Amino acid sequence: MNAPEHRVLDEAGGVRAMTWVMGIMLFLTMLALALGLGTASAARLLERQLAGRLTVQIVDGNAVRRDRDAGRILTVLRRRPEVARAQPVDRAALTRLLRPWLGSDGADPDLPVPAMIDVDLVGQDDRGIARVVQAVRAVTPAARVDRHENWMSPVSSFMQALTWLAFALVLLMASATAAVVVLAARAGLEMHRATIEVMHMLGSTDRQVARLFQRRVALDAAIGGSGGALAAAGVILFIATRLEGLGSELLNGIGLSSSDWIILAALPLVFLLLATAAARLTIVRALRTSL
Amino acid sequence: MANIVQFENVGLRYGTGQDAGQETLSDISFTLRSGAFYFLTGASGAGKTSLLKLLYLAQRPSRGIIRLFGEDAVLLPRDRMPGFRRRIGVVFQDFRLVPHLSTWDNIALPLRVAGMAEASIRQPVEEMLAWVGLAARADARPATLSGGEQQRVAIARAVIARPEMLVADEPTGNVDPDMAERLLHLFDSLNKLGTTVVVATHDLHLLNRIPNAQMMRLDKGRLLDPTGSLRYPPPPRMDA
Numbered sequence: 001m002n003a004p005e006h007r008v009l010d011e012a013g014g015v016r017a018m019t020w021v022m023g024i025m026l027f028l029t030m031l032a033l034a035l036g037l038g039t040a041s042a043a044r045l046l047e048r049q050l051a052g053r054l055t056v057q058i059v060d061g062n063a064v065r066r067d068r069d070a071g072r073i074l075t076v077l078r079r080r081p082e083v084a085r086a087q088p089v090d091r092a093a094l095t096r097l098l099r100p101w102l103g104s105d106g107a108d109p110d111l112p113v114p115a116m117i118d119v120d121l122v123g124q125d126d127r128g129i130a131r132v133v134q135a136v137r138a139v140t141p142a143a144r145v146d147r148h149e150n151w152m153s154p155v156s157s158f159m160q161a162l163t164w165l166a167f168a169l170v171l172l173m174a175s176a177t178a179a180v181v182v183l184a185a186r187a188g189l190e191m192h193r194a195t196i197e198v199m200h201m202l203g204s205t206d207r208q209v210a211r212l213f214q215r216r217v218a219l220d221a222a223i224g225g226s227g228g229a230l231a232a233a234g235v236i237l238f239i240a241t242r243l244e245g246l247g248s249e250l251l252n253g254i255g256l257s258s259s260d261w262i263i264l265a266a267l268p269l270v271f272l273l274l275a276t277a278a279a280r281l282t283i284v285r286a287l288r289t290s291l
Numbered sequence: 292m293a294n295i296v297q298f299e300n301v302g303l304r305y306g307t308g309q310d311a312g313q314e315t316l317s318d319i320s321f322t323l324r325s326g327a328f329y330f331l332t333g334a335s336g337a338g339k340t341s342l343l344k345l346l347y348l349a350q351r352p353s354r355g356i357i358r359l360f361g362e363d364a365v366l367l368p369r370d371r372m373p374g375f376r377r378r379i380g381v382v383f384q385d386f387r388l389v390p391h392l393s394t395w396d397n398i399a400l401p402l403r404v405a406g407m408a409e410a411s412i413r414q415p416v417e418e419m420l421a422w423v424g425l426a427a428r429a430d431a432r433p434a435t436l437s438g439g440e441q442q443r444v445a446i447a448r449a450v451i452a453r454p455e456m457l458v459a460d461e462p463t464g465n466v467d468p469d470m471a472e473r474l475l476h477l478f479d480s481l482n483k484l485g486t487t488v489v490v491a492t493h494d495l496h497l498l499n500r501i502p503n504a505q506m507m508r509l510d511k512g513r514l515l516d517p518t519g520s521l522r523y524p525p526p527p528r529m530d531a
Contacts, residue, residue, distance in 0.1 A: 195390075202448075203373045203376040203377030
């Protein structure tokens with residue numbers, strides 16, 4: 001059927017409830033997807049940053065022996081092929097870290113604070129890490145080696161759980177949208193039953209009738225979806241600005257790459273296709289039962 | 292002339308199983324010849340509308356054989372029905388105009404359903420509007436039209452696509468005698484162009500208006516012809 005045929009179904013009333021529903025669903029879905037993409041990106045960054053990092057602590061009450069062992073370990077580490085960088089943490093930095101607990105006492109040179117060395121590894125191979133640990137322990141058994149990965153694994157797991165939760169929400173929201181479209185299409189079919197019967201008697205095919213509904217749903221999805229997508233994009237940009245303002249290294253990782261933005265921009269189109277497909281299937285299936 | 296419609300021992304019963312009522316139509320057998328003009332008469336409740344529904348494929352019979360345009364219409368698959376329906380113009384007793392469309396768009400509907408380009412639709416629609424005397428009401432919605440005007444829109448919609456067969460259920464029931472005359476003349480003109488016309492009416496005055504028309508009479512769901520075929524030659528006409 002040609003373009004003016006869409007008027008066969010009463011479209012009076014301008015923006016309908018369905019437009020609002022589509023807008024709200026897309027708004028929520030886009031936020032959930034942005035959260036999922038953001039936390040996935042943060043989890044990846046965290047993994048990249050922590051996977052190849054170690055901290056060596058030399059815990060010894062004798063400051064002279066401690067500093068001597070720290071120097072020897074540093075030399076050993078810098079010679080190892082598995083180590084990209086080994087850097088001692090200076091006393092001033094440690095004092096800063098201790099200040100919240102010890103106040104100015106943290107700066108006391110007699111305080112038995114462990115010597116610490118930050119180590120960046122070339123790879124993340126477990127065997128390589130074991131060799132580095134062995135080399136450190138060979139210098140002094142008082143040395144402790146901590147993998148950053150181990151400290152942060154609960155955070156990393158939490159980020160991954162958040163990511164999966166967000167993606168599950170996206171799926172749920174998409175399913176709910178499809179269900180709303182199916183219900184709306186059935187209601188529309190009932191409301192326009194008399195008109196559809198006439199269309200059939202004039203020789204309309206099921207596809208022609210379904211196209212009337214598809215067009216209507218697509219219009220709702222396009223108008224509502226655009227509104228919802230714009231609102232969601234505004235909220236996402238606002239949150240991104242606030243996160244930047246917090247200055248947290250971890251939270252700054254919750255950023256969206258350009259590919260993430262492309263995925264978000266494609267979401268309204270995916271919604272439109274999903275809604276029209278749901279409408280088409282519902283109408284064609286329902287019409288099959290009529291003559 | 293070839294047969295365009297053939298009914299053999301057709302019965303129609305509404306409902307199924309325990310809900311099934313008595314047969315509305317029983318043992319209906321007749322043939323319609325292509326290009327002929329038929330009146331279907333009978334008292335209210337005789338089954339005229341049910342018979343027409345079988346003709347325009349709105350209903351499948353409970354039993355019997357119906358051949359339409361040379362094919363078995365009873366076993367016709369659903370996906371082939373639109374093609375058959377486009378060859379049949381229908382004037383419904385209750386008009387069944389699309390309430391949200393203007394007169395113009397209602398009349399244009401069969402052409403649009405058939406996929407005709409918008410540019411080609413304007414001329415036939417405007418000709419048809421002029422023919423049924425509704426050019427001035429082209430933009431009016433059905434709710435704002437009188438019963439007679441709605442009936443004329445329904446007729447214009449049924450004939451605009453030049454169907455091979457026109458089926459009209461009481462098409463002159465709501466119009467004045469002058470308009471009834473004009474509409475019948477329109478049906479006659481279509482018939483002369485080759486369209487088979489079947490008009491259901493209980494208005495016996497109409498029968499004299501079309502000289503070559505044949506008549507089928509229904510009574511309590513049965514055709515009043517023991518042979519089950521059309522009375523041919525036509526019965527004597529009644530005076531108005």
